[in-house]
Amino acid sequence: MKAVASKTDPGNFFEDFKLGQKLVHATPRTVTAGDVALYTALYGTRFALFSSEAFAKACGFRHAAVDPLIAFHIVFGKTVPDISLNAVANLGYAEGRFHKLITDGMTLSAESEVIGLKENSNRKTGVVYVRTTGMDEFGETVLSYVRWVMVRKRDPDAEVGEQHVPELAAVVPAERLIVPPGLDFSRYDWALAGAPHAFEDYEIGEKIDHVDGMAVEEAEHQMATRLWQNTAKVHFNQFERAKDPSGRRLVYGGVVISTAKALSFNGLQNAGLILAINGGRHVAPFFAGGTVFAWSQVLDKADLGAVGALRLRLVATMDAPCAEFPDKNGEGVYHSGVILDFDYWAAVPKRG
Structure with missing residues (x-):
């Protein structure tokens, strides 16, 4: 019996994106102590503020603090099936801000808006610019950032609609930085911090x-990518890397x-x-x-x-x-x- 793919999602190709398009990403994810433990195991982080609940409380927080990059990875992973499943490479980031302290038990979801499109001269790929917002279970913004990614075209001859390359700030002004409420370093323990x-x-x-x-190592990077539910093909599928003589996964x-x-x-x-x-x-x-x-x-x-x-x-x-x-x-x-x-x-x- 021949398998059909009518219920599966091949992901968006470059010609599927439109300026101003809004994307609501699937699968909210709750941050747990397991995420923190695996993050430490995979990357070897040692910052005291995220390693010790007692240290975090001495710095004014009511709960253990979670490294903001964990939230970044989780939210990024939510966006992949809609934005970069057919990516050649993720290229860069800008205008990222963390609005709230990340804590164990927080549930994160994500939405994105397409703010820029630029077809490459080879007509086989194009660059998609999106502004992504990560929210907690109450709908409050936890983080926001812009990223741009090179995405394959399904059909090199397909016509592309309106194109635009957004102007992005080179730096987030210091006056727009958000210090987490309660943060107090007056009792900071320098010895314990290292x-x-x-x-x-x-x-x-x-x-x-x-x-x-x-x-x-190969197993480590694939485990890390799975942890954040990042499904981009180039990280797992060796046949997606067939044009690379090494056959290695990115x-x-x-x-x-x-x-x-x-x-x-x-x-x-x-x-x-x-x-x-x-x-x-x-x-x-x-x-x-x-x-x-x-x-x-x-x-x-x-x-x-x-x-x-x-x-x-x-x-x-x-x-x-x-x-x-x-x-x-x-x-x-x-x-x-x-x-x-x-x-x-x-x-x-x-x-x-």
Whole structure:
């Protein structure tokens, strides 16, 4: 008996998207302690604020705090079946803000709006820009961000409707950063956090080599991607990578982000709480078996009153310690070893 696919969803191709299109993504997801444990196991994160409920309560929270990147991954995963199931690659992020503290038991859902479309000159693919909003079970915004992704066309000859490339802010202004209510670093335990470096100790322009490297294996990246219910074919289906001579499956870019962020603990022990994502670019593809290294640069500082905020550029490299080469050459071209360039704001305790 011949199988039929009339009830299955092949995902959207580039020509299926329209400017202004609204997408309500399926499958709400409740954040649990299991997510936190697996996140730690997969990426090796060590920030005290997310490791200890007692530490979080001493910082003014009523409950254990959950790393904002967990919410980012969950919400991102919700969007994949509608936006990037047929993606070639996820390209970048901008204008990301975390509106609420993420806690165990919070249920997240997501909606997106198509804000930009641009067909590529080869007519086989195009870039889709979406603004995604993640909400809790009460419909309140938890996070929002823009991302753009290269998506295949179903038919290279298909005509594409109105196109537009949105203008996106290079940085979330410091005055728009949202400090979680109750956050109080007045009793911050520097020893338990792992380092004495306060807001005042960081200088604009300063670079920090995080020294350590972490390999990502095939089973690890696929487990991480499944954890966030990311169904993009390029991460699992070797036949989708048939044009790649290696036949390797592409590692989800979020794996690189969280691995590099975990590595940043060595030097930025007190900057675990991300307040905003200014921008991000997956500079080159990353495949299993590679080792991720990372370094950071302080781009800016802002005094938010109760806490300080550092604008940080996190650069991840593959198979080469960061001290061995610059990120770009004299012509502004990335070194071949760079795989991620990620710009974000993080809350940091002040000494005063």
